[in-house]
Amino acid sequence: MSKTTLTRRGVLRTGAVAGAGVALPTIFTASSARAFTNEPTGGSVTLGFNVPQTGPYADEGADELRAYELAVEHLNGGGDGGMMQTFSSKSLEGTGILGKKVEYVTGDTQTKSDAARASAKSMIEKDGAIMITGGSSSGVAVAVQGLCQEAGVIFMAGLTHSNDTTGKDKKANGFRHFFNAYMSGAALAPVLAKAYGEDRKAYHLTADYTWGWTQEESIKAATEALGWETVEAVKTPLAQTDFSSYIAPVLNSGADVLVLNHYGGNMVNSLTNAVQFGLREKQANGKNFEIVVPLFSRLMARGAGENIKGILGSTNWHWSLQDEGSQAFVKSFGTKYGFPPSQAAHTCYVQTLLYADAVQRAGSFDPCAVAEALEGYEFDGLGNGPTLYRAEDHQCFKDVLVVRGKENPTSEFDLLEVVEVTPRGQVEYAPDHPMFAGGALGSCNPGA
Amino acid sequence: MGILEVKDVNKRFGGLKALSEVNLSVVENTVHAIIGPNGAGKSTLLNCLVGKLIPDTGSVMFDGQSVLGRKPYEINQMGISRVFQTPEIFGDLTVMENMMIPLFAKRDGVFRLHAITSVESERALRERAEQMLDDVNMLDKRHMHSASMSRGDKRRLEMAMCLVQEPRLLLLDEPTAGMARADTNNTIDLLKQIKASRDITMCIIEHDMHVVFSLADRITVLAQGTPLVEDVPERIKGHPKVQEAYLGEHA
Amino acid sequence: MFGLGKRDLTLFFIVAAMALFAPFILNPFPTDSGMAQFNAGYPDLMQRFVIFGILAIGFNILFGLTGYLSFGHAAFLGVGSYAAVWMFKLLSMNVIPAILLSMIVSGLFAVVIGYVSLRRSGIYFSILTLAFAQMSYNLAYSVLTPITNGETGLQITLDDPRILGVSATADGGIPVTNLFGLEMRAYETLNIGPWAFQFSVGYYVAAVIMLISFYVAIRIFRSPFGMMLRAIKSNQNRLYYTGLNARPYTLAAFVISGMYAGLAGGLLACMDPLAGAERMQWTASGEVVLMTILGGAGTLIGPVLGAGFIKYFENIFSKINDQVVHGWVSFLPDGLEDLVVALIHPFVGKGWHLTLGLMFMLIVIFLPGGLVEGGQRIARRLRRKPSPDDAKSASTEPAE
């Protein structure tokens, strides 16, 4: 792969060369007619899959990687085609993207914004990746999104749930398919009110960093609108492993619902601890004490074992969905790997197809053309029903699932049951909603 | 009036009275030895002189200035150098570097951020160091790693490090402890040579009578924290109190 | 020349030549070959090599010379990065003020932490520095989010004031870090046959600063100050009775070392304007310690080698996936190919930590003096005179 990359803003001036003290040979390539960063010239195109491979989210990252490999296989015409059969757009033909064979490189985000950016940069600078995708936390997603904006490549976010990703930190080159904290609140609140009544007092435990805060804010707003009262909202350190000192005072606080705004290891531990304290067998204010986990991840929930039984939460997607698209995806993923895909795998697979389709429709890999093709795009057949990629903030709007921990699971994967599919209309919000205000998309950057 | 004046010094460790009413006067340009049986308070007294310990009462004056409450490095800057019982040198450094450090301390004081010039470029100091090493017959060992030398060489290096600072008072804490007879004699010769070649006051704490009587101009005998007697060596030898308190147990 | 001895000068020129030709040295494999995976000559990684080199050189001034093992050095790296990004947000995108401020702020931070921590020595000192760094990290991630932007890290945005610059470029983008107009991210690619070599402005700026830092470090090592620091490591008691106060010396070394770390942090932000809180985490501090010991503590070049070693693993080994491994061994018969891939699989890609851990153990067990000792052994074997004399002189030379 030979390439001549010269950024438009970054042309080396002669004086600058001398200034840097670099003696450059005369065979130096002249400013070439490259239109955008990493324009694929050969018979293939390289995508960058940037997922956590070490650290606490490594399993989630591994599942994302499986989904990406499956997507690449399908794009190149292998396997059973998966969701390409059910996707409302028929522009993908199984011949790669724009006739170029899809290749990929992988990297490790380590769930650190720093490492994630280093990894993404190496994909862009060394491997010539034209699009970066993946990730399992919002901090990383926002950081890598910012990098892709500066470098002039498209970023298709993986699992990121914070409002900020398409709120105050939104970028013209970044796109999110996954749902967000606001949507969780909007979908979950009515179900909570129906199941537990409208006269409830909630106690929030919140992971003390940006994602936790936006989720707490969203859930509070949604539940308070339905008549709940928030007794207390306590921040817990991210590094906390034992939540006993935060859970011990809950029962005596006058609250009758505990909301755990935690994810990953934090969620597993806080939920386990809460159940250990016997909260779910207790009565408060004459009602059964309840626990709510607004963002559920089946993969991580396994770590909490029996403790998740009967607990309500929301999720982006679940393999038990019966629509055609989900079924097709579960079938090809399950056949290849022997177990059902996670919601992280689903969103990553879908993001890859959406990107490929947008390139195909735009007829170009130019990030600006791709962004234009994605903006305001309506599609269906990728699970979650009819979906809109909103132009104003690059957020997907689609149905959200409210789930409950299953009482009698048939296997280690069968942990959640879908309680309600909240229709898209109920979770939509205005682009200038206060929880999302403060940022600007800016203009699309093609790099070059 | 001696260069070092110790007056009415008392020091207790809990219930133990280590020093009581110690008075001592060291005359300039003499060798003053302090002897006494184990536990007599010799080391405690020495530590009071160098700032490691602070007496409970009394005063320690060096050249008319009090040393009490000063840190060891400040006392050194006043002109007191100390040789330890087991040689304390910079083991990771070469012999030459060991010599340069006291010279810098003498010239630049307790702290100076001298990060730009190189040690190599300090010609004048290097020459002084080499001269001193020559005086103690160690010039050929100047590039050696000091930790790898024999104990005798380490002792000589330590003395050279102290002497190169041209101290007005040199304190020696059992300089021949644990040495073989031949090494002891070498050390005595070295100290004699030092004494002969320059104006220096020495204060020696010593167990070995042979060493004491070879070197000392005056001797103070310490027993149970109190000076028993102070006199010239000839008279100390036959002093009955000393026989009883100290020599008796050795004889 | 330059006030350096002959050996130091040679070493300096070797390092300078390596830094200058790094784009060639680090890209030995043609881009279309299977081994291209091992090429490290792309701007981001080359920048990281020299920047973490600066960090390790600075750490070595403290640890290698005085023996004080700071377990909180990453705090200065993080503080330097935050200072630089704030400079980009408030003043201008020029890197000079950013670098200066990052050094000043981290220096002040080091004065405070050093003044308190240096009251203790040994592991008590290590734990004090660790405690300060962890406190900084935990607070930066949570309560101090208004200053640090917490989880995401501090970024530059379109609505920053930038009083001496522009908030946004003419076409609506975020302006780029530059040195008087010379953009850090600009790079040129030179194609020679199947090889491609990238020359990045950011890399050369960082490399020049690294060479200056390296030069200053050599001067410090050879100065009376450096000798005092080694004396502190060797025998503090003797130092006190020689009329020297160890505390200001160690504090000066701590602050210099902290400013090196701040410089590295500022440079990281110059190359990529984002400051993440995890830069201050204890694992990041541990990484600096590992770099220095792995390369050879107390030697001049060791820390730079150690930094390169660890960053290479982190960025190259983590990117080797099964598909790549299959590519290497595709010439083997199918069954054997799968077997080889299965054998390599645990050590690459998501298993890069395992390889790194094994390498740590092997190096510490067999090369107590780090990579520098490995190099010395090879050099000695090449010279074919393994006399005991030689071994002795190697161990007595404190700095190579």
Added chain:
Amino acid sequence: MDAIILQILNGLDKGSAYALIALGLTLIFGTLGVVNFAHGALFMIGAFCAVTLNRLLTLSHQVVDETRTDFLGNPLKVDVPYMQDIFGEATGAAIIDWSVPLAILFSIPIMIGFGVLMERGLIKHFYKRPHADQILVTFGLAIVLQEIIKQIFGANPIPTPAPDAFRGSFDFGTMLGFDPNVIIYPYWRLVYFGFAAIIIGAVFAFLQFTTFGMVVRAGMADRETVGLLGINIDRRFTIMFGLAAAVAGLAGVMYAPINSPNYHMGMDFLVLSFVVVVVGGMGSLPGAVLAGFLLGILESFASMNEIKSILPGIDQIIIYLVAIIILLTRPRGLMGRKGVMED
């Protein structure tokens, strides 16, 4: 008042975990003079002993249940543990239910063996090396161990529940005259506290009242002299390393139900356990126990809303803040000896 009692209780419980981990660490340091960064990994391996036993007990064969289907629509295969085949359904289920307590027995020989192997195979070559080298090699070992566990068990936490009999929590409040549900504490955590107290007591008794312990204590004070007396102190130290590993392992086994074990739980505890040991004073066993409880209680208090509202973020830094204050006021920690680890 009730909140304070609750947090003291909680602090004692947390403290018992800290003390138990720190005890093994300081035992190794005190006897062998080795800074063992792999101690957290030993704790983690202990927890995974519980996971492994649970896996072994639930080894199953599959029975096809035609009435249900799996996620691909094929007939569901239901796992039936061999234990239930051998001992009958009820007894088999009970044995599996009690897998964590059973793992105590299972883990002791494994951990002692592992500790001895580690000491003979690796640590003994590092007695004379600088502490920095010891840190590096044990840190490398810790990474290798946790990566191996990750390759086998994955990165996600693995639920390892306590026996059903210990579910729920005990109401202290009613005993003290408070309303019900005011001061409650989970049974298993109380078991953990008791267990930790027994182990700590046993270690102290062992060192205090046995000849072996006396020799080891003498060796801790002055290794050379004891060696000169013709006592093979090295072999005893090897055994001590095995015991320290077992203590760490047992702490891990019993901790498994409190927080589901994951491969990096050792690293999470590593920094904390070092802080505990240093605050207690390097090499001091009572110091480590005291510091463990002290930090546990202070951490619990710092997490109270009343305190957090005055000092936001205090729970993030309390451990480190306390460590700094203690080290500045007591140079060698709470009960440290002079001259240990100061060079």
